[in-house]
Amino acid sequence: MSSAVQLAGAPVDIPSRIAEPAVPRAQRRPSVALPAIGRIGWRIGKPALVIAAFLALWEAAPRLGFVDEVFLPPFSTVVQAGLELVRNGQLWEHTSTSVTRSLIGFTIALFTAIPVGVAIAWYRPVAEFLNPVLELFRNTAALALLPVFILILGIGETSKIALVVYAGFFPILLNTISGVRTVDPLLVKSAVSLGFSPLRLFQKVILPAAVPSIFTGIRMAASGSILVLIAAEMFGARAGLGYLITAAQQNFQIPDMYAGIVAIALVGLAYNGVLVAIERRLSRWRAH
Known part of the structure; x- marks a missing residue:
């Protein structure tokens, strides 16, 4: 509302409410x-x-x-048992053994599954050639093939790493295929119209757009590879978290057994945290 006063014979509107001064942005931030x-x-x-x-x-x-x-036993008892395993070096020995095996197998699966998945998703002849074999093996549980791996590759490190590769290969492969095939065709057409070469097209368009789906498969493969490795270490191994759990259970050292289980959970959380951080860094463009 405003009130009118007579100045020099002409009405002038004077606001009844004086506008408050604007608050600086720096003061509004808190x-x-x-x-x-x-x-x-x-x-x-x-x-x-x-x-x-x-x-x-x-x-x-x-x-x-x-x-x-x-x-x-109570959690505090399990923590005490875990600290004792840390002091005598057993927990570090078994954890490092399992982590080394899983990292080697997971890395091999990662660097083989992504190129194969891209080739299957992008080139129809490759898909028609490989699909029958992949459909046969992807429906076969990794642990069901453990005796086969042991018979062919022996009871040492090679069979356990090969089992991790097998368990991690298919989640990464299938999610890579899904990610590449679901890239927006308009993005591909736009890049081709701009003169992108096939290599630059994959580098700048296909792979960045498929990153979320690929990393879903990578995270699934990381957790699955740990579980498969722990199960493999329970048979015919002399070191590793799976061996620690089995040996503790057989010797009725129940707190040590639960300490090994907690260690597995912490390793899985560490794997997932690292992969989530890498995915966010590679997917920063999606936030813009």
């Missing part, structure tokens, strides 16, 4: 930043709360008699 910080804190804290609740339940259930403490 009110906007605080909710963002709160959301980030909740995003980080929520998983931590869930894990803390699970560990508290694990600690309380044996002590309150809900489960037999002999077969499920």
